[in-house]
Amino acid sequence: MKDSVKLLGCLVDVGILLGLIVGCGQQRAVGTDGVDESSAPTVTMPSPAEVAGVTLNGIYDDAITLVVGEYEGEPFEPEGASRPRIHLITELMPHGDLNGDGVDEVVALVSENSGGTGHFLYVIPLTTIDGVVQQLGSALVGDRVNIRSVDVKDGTIVMQTIEGGPGDAACCPTHKGTRVWTMQDGVLTETVSEIEGPFSLADLAGPEWVLKAFNNKETAPETPEVTLRFDLEENKFVGSSGCNNYFGSVESSESRKLTIGPLAGTMMMCPPEVMDVETRYLKALGGAEGYGFNLGRLAINYPGSEEYGVLLFEAREVEATE
Known part of the structure; x- marks a missing residue:
């Protein structure tokens, strides 16, 4: 027991x-x-591949899904050429914490065209929750807006633009703009929309511009580094052409046409591949005829053998010297 x-x-x-x-x-x-x-929930920042395949609302009546950053709908008329199209701007994809959750959101920029000359720019913040990309809103920026810069700063989306202003034709915007969006109570809200005076050559002063491409299809070599600065006091371009330093006077009209004076510089000799880059760059810059911005890059147009070329530069802040 x-x-x-x-x-x-x-x-x-x-x-x-x-x-x-x-x-x-x-x-x-x-x-x-x-x-x-x-x-x-598990919250993460969307990857570029996820953004390129995201489903978007707020552009058309129905949601659409990008395929490798593109969408193409059915023609408006049978066998017609005009149809809805959306293009993801992969060259500009800023990110930052917009809603205070400690995780960066990605700001997708897409261009919409449904035939004709209009290209409508949208800003769309995205996050990933439990492996699914979700849209936090969308905002129309405008038609044929050129982006000078776009970034996420202190929880806000800040975009510097060239867009239509007083006296501008629809085809040809010339005015500087500042646009700012924030998340307010979970809603993407534009808080600043300012149109300033016409964009001019003086707006290039300040940063150093580093050459990234000779045209939209051909990148420039990383070395030797080719640079350009606008000297506002002397009204001239100065910089490094890869081997030598160069300078030359520059004039511009209100329509952003350029006239470059004879370029001069130092006379050092470098390896042939470096001299080839220098010769090509100086020839293009010396024949430059206009300037503007292309997806956040300074674009200087020059005549090519068959079609116009474009020198594309990215801004780099110059360190202050004591």
Whole structure:
């Protein structure tokens, strides 16, 4: 009898122990604020590949899905050429924390065209929740807006533009603009929309411009580095052409046409491949006929053998010297 009681006691003790173990295993992690952390969604920043295949709302009546950054709908008329098209601007994809959750959102920029000459720019913040890309809103920037720069700063989207202003034809915007959006109560809201005076050569002063491409299809070599600065006081371009330093006077009209004076510079000799880059660059810059911006890059147009070329530069801030 005593042995039976002892055995029963042991079984009870083991049962209690197993119950404690199982009970501990079933407990959920609870944060200091009492929130069940195990059920919290996983929030991450979308990858470029995810953005290129995202489903978007707010552009057309129905949602559309990008395929490798592109969307092409059915023609408006049977066998017609005009159809809805959307293009993801992959060259500009700024990111930053817009909603204060500690995780960066990606700002997608897309261009919409449904035939004709209009190209409508949209700004669309995106996040990824539990592996699914979700849209936090959308805002129309405008028709044929040229982007000078776009960034996420202190929880806001800040875009510097060249867009239509007083006296501009629809085809040819010339005015500087500043656009700012923030998330307010979960809604993407434009808080600043300012149109300033016409864009001019003086707006190139300040940063150093680093050559990135000789045209839209041919990148420039990283070395030697080719640079350009606009000297506002002397009204001239100066910089490095890869081997030598160069300078030359520059004039511009209100329509952003350029006239470059004879370019001069130092006379060092470098390896043939460096001299080839220098010769090509100086010839293109010396024949430059106009300037503007292309997806955040300074674009200087020059005549080519078959079609116009474009020198594309990215801005780099110049360190202050004491």
